[in-house]
Amino acid sequence: MSVEIYSKISNYTYFDPNEIEVTDDLEAFLQNVEILLTTPKGSVLGEPNFGIDLESYLWQTGVSSSSVKQGIFNQIGEYAILNVKVPFDIEVNFLKGEIWDTIIVDLLVDGRKVAGYSVTP
Numbered sequence: 372m373s374v375e376i377y378s379k380i381s382n383y384t385y386f387d388p389n390e391i392e393v394t395d396d397l398e399a400f401l402q403n404v405e406i407l408l409t410t411p412k413g414s415v416l417g418e419p420n421f422g423i424d425l426e427s428y429l430w431q432t433g434v435s436s437s438s439v440k441q442g443i444f445n446q447i448g449e450y451a452i453l454n455v456k457v458p459f460d461i462e463v464n465f466l467k468g469e470i471w472d473t474i475i476v477d478l479l480v481d482g483r484k485v486a487g488y489s490v491t492p
Contacts, residue, residue, distance in 0.1 A: 403451040408488050425490040436463040
């Protein structure tokens, strides 16, 4: 069992203002992944490689869904809590737009989508 600091944003549906720590392994894992996906690379002092920086993928040419997925797996392997074994997968899709593209990342646990992230410039 891991213990993590509760880090949900106050406008989330399931936000609990009285919660200060997370002891559920799945919830702790989901928080770790969310922090990785929403933190721009280079913004954590002392850890220049921490963070996914999904928006940067939108400005690169020739980037595939599989390379983004591999980058996310690398970050999770490097920085997510190590003592929790959660059977997860990542789905990455690009949506072509008229003005800009959108990247969509879905986190699956036991084959079910449990979180989704979308980024546009």
